[in-house]
Amino acid sequence: MCLSVPGKVLDISSEEGFRMGRVDFGGIVKKVCLEYLPDIQVGDYALVHVGFAISRVLPEEAEKTLKLFRELDGMEEREER
């Protein structure tokens, strides 16, 4: 139940008064409630938990973290040489 998965928002619609949208999880598409992410747009990634988007995944922050990882890796390689 704790599982939350990042997916890409494909479209945004309104259902029963809620902001809903289809979200693509690596090929599996599910209807997700977007009520808690009023600013999210088509093409953005959201973290989804029990059918609800709870947070937008920030690409610039993901890139920052990955850059730190790559630097660490590169640093070690230079040391090994």
Added chain:
Amino acid sequence: MKYIDEFRDEKIARALIRQIAGRLTREWVVMEVCGGQTHTIVKYGLDQMLPEGVRVVHGPGCPVCVTPLEKIDQAIAIAGLDDVIFCSFGDMMRVPGSASDLHQVKAAGGDVRIVYSPLDALRLARENPAKKVVFFAVGFETTAPANALAVWQAAREGLGNFFMLVSHVRVPPALTAVLEAPGNRVQGFLAAGHVCAVMGTREYEPLAEQYRVPIVPTGFEPLDILDGIDRLVRLLEAGEARVENQYTRVVSRDGNLAAQERIFSVFEICDQKWRGIGEIPASGFRLKKDFVRHDAAVAFDVRDIAPCESALCMSGDVLKGLKTPGDCPAFASECTPENPLGATMVSAEGACAAFYHYGRHEKAGDTIRRKD
């Protein structure tokens, strides 16, 4: 998949592990407080790859596992009623109650349905006006926005046949309970990233300060967890007790304000029992008075059920980080995922089940074997 695969790179994992090893001047014990993280750690054997000197213990991070036995018994009692459609997340189905479980109720003809989201239960209530639809609302803060919206919407639509059996838990008071437990060995926490996605990291700041422990909200992929441990070790070695966010791509200091607003319009904080641990002050959510007509515990009057726990199970100590599953004499013998004695053997996120599934059948001590 994007935002998943990049965070599983094995070469970088090894670099992170070497970096952690390079920082260590003494031994540290850290705790992860999320079943999803427990699962990743055991699945990838991260605890076995970490250098000597960092010990990761698994905390009370699985809401399925800590749902109090009397709630399970209440759920079983309600699910067996003729005019009820009982809806639950799949991982609650095999959690042992005192005498039975939801799966057995279903096998005996009870209308028990596994749903993916509480909105599915709401839909069933709309479609079946002659039935009472009860949703078993279990979870940490991560699940609370979904459950809150379902109740709020039921009230707005006047759906008198929609009920919720609530057993919600909050993480920060559980950290306090771990820190205050006699014999506590935990010196730092990986906080659950998805709980923080909703609640933000602000509420961990006073905890870090008061108990002088670093707290690192962390993601769920192997590199996230190793990065989280690396940051914790750096803070511990420097003697810095503060909150440092590892999971910045998802978690902010404030969290999701729209979700928090909805949670607190529907729920209020209450004392809550945790299975195997006992009552922790202010560690739960219950429905506010305005929503009492949707409260299943009130509507079905099941509050007096007296539970009876298996005498063999030591899941309470496993949840508090005092024992590992291998310490339990019943582990993998009397107790298996097919025949669970305790809740930590049921959910894939429970420590006992995670150890079982990934073949950690060796006994205590070995389970936290370390190698460089």
